[in-house]
Each structure stands twice: as structure tokens, then as C-alpha cells.
Amino acid sequence: MSSETMSIFSPRLAARFDALVAKYPVKRSALVPMLLYAQDEIGYLSDAVIAEVAERIGITELDVRNVATYYSMLRFKPAGKYNIQVCTNISCMLRGGYDILDRFQKELGVGHKGITSDGVFSLEEVECIGACCWAPAIQVNYDFHDELKPELVPGILEGYRAKAGFPGDGSTSLGRKAEGKAPHA
Amino acid sequence: MADVTFTVDGKKLTAPAGTLLIDACRKAGIEIPAFCYYPGLSLQAACRMCVVRQEKVPKLQTACTTQVAEGQVFITESPEIAEARKGTIELLLGNHPLDCPVCDAGGECELQDMTFKYGAGESLYAEAKQHREEQQWSPAVFYDRPRCILCYRCTRMCGEGMDVWALGVQSRGVRSVITPNGGDRLDCEQCGMCIDVCPVGALTSGSYRYKTRPWEMKHVSTVCTHCADGCRVTLGVRQIDGDAVIIRSDNRDKGGINGDFLCAKGRFGFDFVESRERLSTPMVRNAAGKLEPATWAQALAAAASKLKEIRETRGGASIGVIGSNRTTNEENYLLQKFARTVLHTNNIDHARSTDYAAFARALAGHKDKTASLRDIAAAPAILLVGGNPTEEHPLLAWILRTNVRLNKARLYIANSQSIKLERQAKAVQGLPPNGYKDLTSILDRNDSDFAKAVMAEESLVVIFGSDFRGQGVEDLVAWGLKRGPNPDSVRFAIVGDHSNSRGAADMGLFPDLLPGYVPVTEPGAFAEYPGLPAAPGKTLPEMFAAAGKGDLGALLVVGANPVGKQGMDAAALKNTFVVVQDLFLTETAALADAVFPAASLYEKAGTVTSTYGDLQLVKKAADRAGVKPDFEILVRLAEEMGADVKALVPFGKGGVSADLGQSRGAQAGEADRHAVWLAAQGLEPRLSPLDPLAVLDEIERLVPGYTLDRINLLSGNDVRTELGAAQGRSASSSDGAGLIVPAHDSLFTSATLGRYSFALKDLERHQTQAVTESAAD
Numbered sequence: 007m008s009s010e011t012m013s014i015f016s017p018r019l020a021a022r023f024d025a026l027v028a029k030y031p032v033k034r035s036a037l038v039p040m041l042l043y044a045q046d047e048i049g050y051l052s053d054a055v056i057a058e059v060a061e062r063i064g065i066t067e068l069d070v071r072n073v074a075t076y077y078s079m080l081r082f083k084p085a086g087k088y089n090i091q092v093c094t095n096i097s098c099m100l101r102g103g104y105d106i107l108d109r110f111q112k113e114l115g116v117g118h119k120g121i122t123s124d125g126v127f128s129l130e131e132v133e134c135i136g137a138c139c140w141a142p143a144i145q146v147n148y149d150f151h152d153e154l155k156p157e158l159v160p161g162i163l164e165g166y167r168a169k170a171g172f173p174g175d176g177s178t179s180l181g182r183k184a185e186g187k188a189p190h191a
Numbered sequence: 192m193a194d195v196t197f198t199v200d201g202k203k204l205t206a207p208a209g210t211l212l213i214d215a216c217r218k219a220g221i222e223i224p225a226f227c228y229y230p231g232l233s234l235q236a237a238c239r240m241c242v243v244r245q246e247k248v249p250k251l252q253t254a255c256t257t258q259v260a261e262g263q264v265f266i267t268e269s270p271e272i273a274e275a276r277k278g279t280i281e282l283l284l285g286n287h288p289l290d291c292p293v294c295d296a297g298g299e300c301e302l303q304d305m306t307f308k309y310g311a312g313e314s315l316y317a318e319a320k321q322h323r324e325e326q327q328w329s330p331a332v333f334y335d336r337p338r339c340i341l342c343y344r345c346t347r348m349c350g351e352g353m354d355v356w357a358l359g360v361q362s363r364g365v366r367s368v369i370t371p372n373g374g375d376r377l378d379c380e381q382c383g384m385c386i387d388v389c390p391v392g393a394l395t396s397g398s399y400r401y402k403t404r405p406w407e408m409k410h411v412s413t414v415c416t417h418c419a420d421g422c423r424v425t426l427g428v429r430q431i432d433g434d435a436v437i438i439r440s441d442n443r444d445k446g447g448i449n450g451d452f453l454c455a456k457g458r459f460g461f462d463f464v465e466s467r468e469r470l471s472t473p474m475v476r477n478a479a480g481k482l483e484p485a486t487w488a489q490a491l492a493a494a495a496s497k498l499k500e501i502r503e504t505r506g507g508a509s510i511g512v513i514g515s516n517r518t519t520n521e522e523n524y525l526l527q528k529f530a531r532t533v534l535h536t537n538n539i540d541h542a543r544s545t546d547y548a549a550f551a552r553a554l555a556g557h558k559d560k561t562a563s564l565r566d567i568a569a570a571p572a573i574l575l576v577g578g579n580p581t582e583e584h585p586l587l588a589w590i591l592r593t594n595v596r597l598n599k600a601r602l603y604i605a606n607s608q609s610i611k612l613e614r615q616a617k618a619v620q621g622l623p624p625n626g627y628k629d630l631t632s633i634l635d636r637n638d639s640d641f642a643k644a645v646m647a648e649e650s651l652v653v654i655f656g657s658d659f660r661g662q663g664v665e666d667l668v669a670w671g672l673k674r675g676p677n678p679d680s681v682r683f684a685i686v687g688d689h690s691n692s693r694g695a696a697d698m699g700l701f702p703d704l705l706p707g708y709v710p711v712t713e714p715g716a717f718a719e720y721p722g723l724p725a726a727p728g729k730t731l732p733e734m735f736a737a738a739g740k741g742d743l744g745a746l747l748v749v750g751a752n753p754v755g756k757q758g759m760d761a762a763a764l765k766n767t768f769v770v771v772q773d774l775f776l777t778e779t780a781a782l783a784d785a786v787f788p789a790a791s792l793y794e795k796a797g798t799v800t801s802t803y804g805d806l807q808l809v810k811k812a813a814d815r816a817g818v819k820p821d822f823e824i825l826v827r828l829a830e831e832m833g834a835d836v837k838a839l840v841p842f843g844k845g846g847v848s849a850d851l852g853q854s855r856g857a858q859a860g861e862a863d864r865h866a867v868w869l870a871a872q873g874l875e876p877r878l879s880p881l882d883p884l885a886v887l888d889e890i891e892r893l894v895p896g897y898t899l900d901r902i903n904l905l906s907g908n909d910v911r912t913e914l915g916a917a918q919g920r921s922a923s924s925s926d927g928a929g930l931i932v933p934a935h936d937s938l939f940t941s942a943t944l945g946r947y948s949f950a951l952k953d954l955e956r957h958q959t960q961a962v963t964e965s966a967a968d
């Protein structure tokens with residue numbers, strides 16, 4: 007496949023994939039990293055992502071799905087712009103992980119695997135993320151926030167909302183769009 | 192590998208080093224339970240049912256992956272092992288619904304059997320079971336997720352066995368499920384092999400599900416009626432409203448060369464038998480020119496009197512006979528004998544799908560040069576020329592794949608198109624569509640990698656089909672025979688289309704050839720046929736041409752549809768008295784003056800010969816009111832015509848009479864050669880003129896190459912016939928190459944029968960949709 011013309015990935019990622027499949031004795035060894043990078047760029051493993059990855063490796067789409075469905079960190083539906091993963095595994099649980107999760111649910115109005123209507127946040131309850139020493143901890147995309155208390159939650163959300171370029175009242179342009187109204191209507 | 196000796200449960204066993212313990216034990220009659228292990232498929236070691244204790248090894252070992260070595264000591268049953276197996280079953284049952292009373296597999300379920308044996312009747316697991324709805328993936332395949340025990344037999348069978356790779360395992364832990372390639376639908380060859388190997392009732396068959404309990408069926412092992420590969424099938428039959436109806440088809444006893452293999456046609460395509468369009472009563476054309484139902488007696492009388500009248504007034508040469516590619520050897524033999532000795536005509540032919548006559552001519556005098564399917568299954572090297580076995584000869588494709596996978600056979604393919612079996616090929620040679628004739632010179636030049644590899648093989652099986660005809664067959668065979676006299680230096684297989692195409696040719700449904708490809712002009716042993724016409728008769732198109740000119744007074748068509756399938760002109764028959772024996776009112780039958788409803792291959796007994804020359808016994812499975820086997824119809828027709836039935840079918844004491852005047856040879860002065868032959872073979876005279884075995888006796892006595900291994904045949908095995916037996920004779924004068932019309936049936940079509948199989952049409956529709964959908968993506 008000529009990655010420049012046909013790829014659904016950015017030229018940079020396509021080039022990275024070209025290198026990756028050549029790196030291992032068998033091409034399919036590149037599968038898991040490819041899925042992860044593809045998800046980072048596209049946001050989730052869409053049918054088009056699966057088709058292109060399968061083609062690049064020379065395996066069936068079914069093979070790709072067999073592997074991808076095994077991993078809970080790979081997803082098949084879009085997540086929010088910021089995917090909040092709250093750990094409730096043992097260390098975090100002992101140090102109030104569930105309170106953190108509850109607070110996020112309350113602030114965002116969504117539960118496990120939910121997405122806010124403006125598409126900015128999604129929430130997930132996850133197992134250990136390897137930050138036990140600083141429990142309770144969460145991971146937002148690739149950033150960690152640790153030694154949390156429930157009252158720190160609104161501030162964290164505010165920070166990301168600002169980064170997303172929206173004021174905090176929820177009546178964002180994306181929010182309006184999501185409700186089917188154009189911003190300047 | 193060298194044999195090693197080891198001990199199992201105190202018994203000393205010997206097996207080649209490296210044999211899997213489970214196989215070694217099974218061979219020695221020690222049963223080791225297994226869910227994931229399946230012979231011939233890759234090892235999975237997923238279920239832990241096969242655990243055994245090995246001396247000096249700390250943990251229980253899986254017998255399905257343990258290779259035997261010298262001096263090992265194993266225990267296969269002990270309280271510890273029983274406990275471990277029971278634990279495994281208990282875990283499996285954790286989520287398994289206990290719907291055995293309504294499950295298709297109930298009574299045939301390996302999980303049930305194991306639970307019965309190890310008794311995990313109680314569960315410590317008190318959570319609610321994870322229920323998920325059953326899914327339908329295709330008209331043929333249903334999947335009940337909670338019943339699945341994740342043994343991966345289906346995924347491996349589909350991938351390794353079928354080379355389709357349509358099934359996968361998705362998610363993990365208790366959520367793991369088998370998933371088809373189309374997400375919720377299955378885009379595949381629909382062979383049903385996955386259903387067959389499923390040890391539980393997770394995969395069920397669209398045609399069988401919820402129809403019956405397995406123990407309520409009678410199981411009859413017979414031969415598939417669809418293609419020429421000759422799969423053995425086990426038909427599950429039940430009495431319904433006085434008829435014996437086929438409910439299921441598989442190969443339950445794994446007898447036959449196909450083992451557990453069946454394609455979609457063999458497994459699901461039996462429903463034509465029950466088609467509402469089956470004829471069930473004879474019909475005669477009335478004065479108003481319409482076909483109307485008649486009794487057997489009326490119809491037989493009408494047909495017989497007219498045939499007799501035409502023979503007497505216009506001569507046998509004005510009568511034509513067309514035989515079938517699906518009737519038994521006995522019926523085909525009887526039909527040509529009836530034509531030649533009762534109708535006094537050599538105008539007999541059939542729809543030829545490949546040039547067996549040329550093959551016989553090419554091999555005349557060369558014995559042991561044909562390859563049975565068992566030879567192909569064990570051949571170290573195979574040259575496959577033309578055709579597409581995956582579509583047209585599914586069992587051949589299966590045998591080739593298996594031989595490559597398990598025995599590392601080398602497959603060479605020369606073809607004008609790209610075919611799926613190339614994935615198994617060691618080397619491929621592309622040819623232009625009309626370039627098959629150049630293959631031998633390409634090989635002889637020996638300058639390509641392909642040619643070098645093929646020419647370097649010491650032992651080669653050459654498989655070809657209708658891409659070679661007439662002189663083409665002779666040239667190819669002559670080229671092969673140059674490889675030397677050692678039988679294994681070369682063997683040939685020719686592939687034709689229908690379940691008894693080979694039998695039709697072998698039994699002499701030719702205007703110029705008697706059974707065994709003996710020329711009509713030099714009849715040899717067939718000289719005992721009373722009134723055998725000396726000159727060759729007309730071919731199928733010639734009969735229609737004669738009819739068009741008003742020169743064919745009568746035409747008898749048995750299990751063939753020359754008007755619908757061979758494109759013969761219906762109008763040509765308007766002044767011909769036409770008699771048809773068939774299952775359906777085909778285009779040809781619709782023109783007939785008398786129609787007899789015939790039994791299908793599943794409703795009668797006899798033998799058929801696969802395209803590889805393997806002869807097998809056909810047993811009656813289904814029974815249908817109103818129809819009769821073609822054999823019986825012919826005998827009754829002959830009797831009604833006043834023919835000497837005893838001369839036609841040698842039954843009772845004293846069969847056919849030979850001329851008393853013979854003064855030389857082994858049977859000089861014998862009044863009854865058949866009786867002498869029977870006595871010499873230790874066989875009893877047959878008691879009924881309707882017993883096909885009476886004719887099989889005569890076939891064996893008269894037809895070159897049909898010397899049969901009866902013990903094997905009668906115990907349900909395939910036995911060889913020998914094509915090269917027409918010793919040194921110039922087997923045929925005419926060149927039939929122009930008469931060959933291959934059927935090119937696909938995975939879901941089967942000539943006339945396929946038209947009446949709802950199941951096959953449904954599968955074809957499903958697959959066509961799958962193809963259009965993926966093309967639209």
C-alpha cells in the first residue's frame with residue numbers, strides 16, 4: 007500500500023507503521039503497538055482503522071479483531087477528547103478511589119464508559135495503572151494525577167475544559183453543535 | 192521414528208518416539224478424555240481434560256501435548272486425576288446453560304458424557320449464569336454463545352482444515368466468544384465442518400436444529416449423490432407419515448476416505464429428496480396431449496407396448512437411450528444391457544462431463560496407473576492441472592490440503608486461472624486458457640523452477656479434468672508413462688463431475704463402447720449378449736439430429752435432462768415417443784409421453800464409482816411412497832415388453848445361458864457361464880430380479896477392471912477398480928472429445944438436484960449477498 011495516497015493515518019504515523027512492520031521477523035508482531043498508535047491518532051479503532059491495519063500486516067480483519075478485543079485499553083467507539091481513567095484497584099480503593107470515581111460521576115453526569123454530551127470527557131473505571139505509591143490515582147489520556155481527594159476533581163476538570171477551549175458552563179459551541187444547533191444560528 | 196517403550200497404567204506400550212501420548216493410548220484402547228484435542232489439527236492444550244500423571248514430573252501433564260519417550264511411566268486414571276477432570280468440568284459448567292433437554296447435541300455431547308463419567312453434578316458456583324442470545328450466522332450455522340466451551344476446535348477446523356479462517360475468538364475471560372468474520376454473519380464455504388467438530392451444542396446446523404433427538408434416528412451409511420468425489424455420508428433417517436425421511440447428513444462413523452469431511456452439498460443438500468416438486472406417480476400423455484397421472488401398470492403397459500411396436504416396425508436402430516450420471520453402476524449396466532439386448536440398439540449415450548473414454552484408451556494395457564483418492568492422500572508429490580477443486584471437487588481439495596499440511600506433500604499447480612489451492616502449492620505454472628497442451632513441453636524443457644521441481648520428483652500423481660479431452664488426454668498420459676514402469680513413478684486421476692459419471696462411462700453408456708470400454712465391434716466376453724447389434728450407435732446429439740429428421744421413433748431417458756441441460760432442441764422430439772425416468776418434471780420429462788417417478792440415490796441400493804475409480808456401496812436410507820429405483824423400472828419395463836428377464840438380470844438358479852456349441856476355452860461346453868462363475872467365486876445365486884447385486888455379479892464377471900474386493904466393499908469400504916484393464920485393446924474408435932460438456936458446479940450447485948435443494952439455494956443467496964456487501968464497502 008502506498009501510505010501517502012491511501013492511508014487514513016497522518017503521513018507521520020503511516021511512515022511509522024511502514025517502519026514498524028519491517029522491524030519484526032513476522033509482521034504481525036507489530037499489531038498491538040499499531041493498534042495503540044492508531045487509537046491515539048484516530049481516537050478509537052474504527053472499521054477503517056482495522057481494515058487498514060489488517061492490510062498493512064497481511065492478516066484478516068477478523069485476526070485484528072481477535073487480538074484487539076482482548077485488550078480492555080483498546081476501544082471500538084470514540085471516547086471523549088479527554089478520557090479519564092479512575093483506578094479502583096486495591097491500593098487506590100483503600101485510599102478512597104471510589105470516592106474519586108463518585109465525584110467524577112457527579113461532576114460529569116456520566117458513569118463508567120460514559121461520554122459527556124459535549125464530547126470533551128469520557129469516564130472509565132480501571133484496574134491498577136501502576137501509580138499505587140501515590141494512590142488514589144487517575145490517568146487522563148497519557149497524564150497522571152495522583153494523591154487525589156474528591157475536592158480536587160472540579161479543578162482538574164476545569165483545567166482540561168480550558169485546554170479544550172471551552173468555558174465551564176457546559177453551553178459550549180461543541181455542546182450546541184451536539185444538540186444540533188449551529189453556533190451562530 | 193524409532194519405536195520407544197513406555198508404561199501406561201501398568202501396561203507396556205510401544206509407539207514411534209514423539210507420538211502424542213493421547214494417540215498412543217487411544218491406539219492401545221486406553222481412552223483419554225479430550226475437548227480441545229482433535230486429530231489432525233494443531234495442538235491447543237486449552238481444556239485440561241486430558242491430564243495424566245507422569246512419574247517424576249511434579250504436575251499433571253496434558254496427554255494431548257506429551258510426546259512419548261523411552262521408559263516413561265504414566266497413570267491415566269486415579270482419584271487425583273478424576274478430581275482434576277471433575278474440577279475442569281465444574282468450571283466449564285459454571286456458565287454452561289443446562290438446556291440439554293432441548294439441545295441438539297443432547298445424547299451426543301462430549302460435555303454431557305464427561306459430566307456423566309466424572310460427575311460434576313453439583314456446582315459450588317452460585318452466581319447467576321451469563322446468558323447471551325443465540326446468533327444465526329448463516330442459513331447453515333447457528334451459534335449459542337453460553338454453550339460454547341472454547342475448545343477452539345471450530346476455529347482450527349475452519350482455518351487449518353478448510354483454509355477459510357472465518358472464525359475467531361474475541362474478548363477474554365468469561366466474555367470470550369467465537370466470532371464469525373462478518374461480525375454477526377459468516378462469509379465462508381458453509382461446509383458445516385465447524386458444527387461437526389463442536390463437542391457440545393454451541394454450533395448447530397440450520398437444517399437439523401430442533402428437528403429430532405439423535406437417538407430417534409436410524410443412521411445409514413451411504414455415498415453422497417452430489418459430486419464425483421464419493422464422500423461417505425451417514426444419513427439420519429426418521430419415520431414420518433409412513434415415509435423414511437432424511438433429517439441429517441454427516442459422516443458420523445468417519446468411514447470412507449473423507450473421514451469427517453463433507454462439503455455444504457453433502458451436509459445440507461439432501462433436501463431435494465423432500466422437494467414438493469418430486470414426482471410421485473407415473474404419468475402418461477393422454478389423447479388430448481396432456482400428461483396425466485396413471486398407475487404403474489398403465490404407464491408400464493403404455494411405454495412397453497409402444498417401445499416394442501417401434502422396435503418391431505422400425506427396428507432397434509430407431510430407438511435411442513440416454514443414461515444418467517447419478518444412477519448406480521448396476522442401473523447403468525442394466526440400462527445398456529436393456530438397450531442392447533431388449534431394444535436392440537447401440538444408440539446409447541449420456542451427458543459426458545469429462546473424457547473417461549480417452550483416459551481408458553490412453554491407459555489401455557497399463558495396469559496400476561490410476562490414482563485412487565487414497566493414493567492421492569498419501570502421494571508425496573502431486574501435479575494438479577486445470578480445474579478448481581475447492582469449488583468443484585471439495586473433497587479432493589480437502590485431501591490435497593491435508594496431505595500438504597500433515598505430510599508435507601509437494602503440490603504443483605498448472606492452471607490458466609488463479610485458484611485457491613495455490614496457497615498450498617510449492618510451485619505454480621500459469622498457462623494461457625488454451626495452453627494446456629503445451630504443459631508437457633514446458634516440463635520437458637526443464638528450464639523453469641516449476642519444471643525443474645516437477646521433473647525432479649521420483650513419484651508423481653497427475654490430476655487433470657475436462658481441460659484435457661481426446662488426444663489431449665492421450666498425450667498427457669503418454670508423457671507421464673515415459674516416467675517409467677514403476678507403478679509409483681506416475682499415477683493419474685481424471686476428474687469428472689457427478690456422483691456416478693465415472694460409473695456411467697465404465698458401465699458402457701456409449702454408442703461405441705460396452706462396459707469396461709470394450710468396443711462394440713470387438714465385444715469379447717459380451718458376445719454372450721443375445722442380439723447385440725454389431726455396429727456402433729448414435730451419440731446424444733446424433734440422436735436428437737435423427738429425431739429432428741423423423742428417424743428416431745422412441746427415446747428412453749433415465750435420470751438425464753438433455754433438453755434443459757445439454758441445450759438439445761425440444762422441437763426435435765415432437766415425432767418421437769419419449770419415456771423419461773426421473774425425480775422431477777425436468778424440461779425433458781415435460782415433453783415425455785410416459786414419465787416414471789424414480790428414486791434418488793439416497794432411496795436405493797447398489798454401487799457407485801467415484802471419479803478416482805473407487806467403488807463404494809450405496810445403501811437405501813430414505814423411503815418415499817410412489818417412487819421406484821431405476822433398476823426396478825427397467826426390469827418391469829423389460830418384463831412388460833415380454834423380454835426374458837432372467838437373461839437380463841441373472842437371478843435364480845441358472846442365470847444367463849451361453850452357447851452350448853462352444854468347444855474351446857475354460858468354459859467350453861458350459862451351459863451357464865454365470866452359474867459357473869458364481870460357483871467359482873463362492874457366491875449364491877440371487878433370488879430376485881430386482882436385486883442389484885445380481886447385476887453386480889455379472890459386472891464383476893464381464894467388465895474388465897471390475898474385479899472387486901467384496902469383503903471390503905460389503906463392510907463399507909471403498910475398493911479399487913482398474914481402468915488399464917482393457918488389455919491392449921484399441922479401446923475406442925470414435926473421438927468423443929467434442930461431446931464433453933463440463934458442468935462446472937460450484938460449492939452450492941449440483942446440476943438438476945441443486946435446483947430443487949432449498950438449503951443450497953439459500954446458502955448460495957447468503958454467499959452472494961456477502962460478496963456484494965463486501966464489494967460495496
Ligand code: SF4
Pocket residue numbers: 332348349350353355356357358377379380381382383384385386
Ligand atoms: S461452515 Fe465451514 S467454512 Fe464456514 S465457518 Fe464453519 S468450518 Fe468455516
Ligand code: SF4
Pocket residue numbers: 338339340341342343344345346369385388389390391393394
Ligand atoms: S463453538 Fe464449539 S467447537 Fe467452537 S470453541 Fe465453542 S465449543 Fe469449541
Ligand code: SF4
Pocket residue numbers: 415416417418419420421422452453454455456457458584585586587
Ligand atoms: S465433496 Fe462431493 S461427494 Fe463430498 S460431500 Fe461434497 S458434493 Fe458430496
Ligand code: FES
Pocket residue numbers: 093094095096097098099133134135136137138141142143
Ligand atoms: S491500585 Fe491504583 S494505581 Fe495501582
Ligand code: FES
Pocket residue numbers: 224225226227228235236237238239240241242253254255256
Ligand atoms: S485435550 Fe489436552 S488440553 Fe484439551
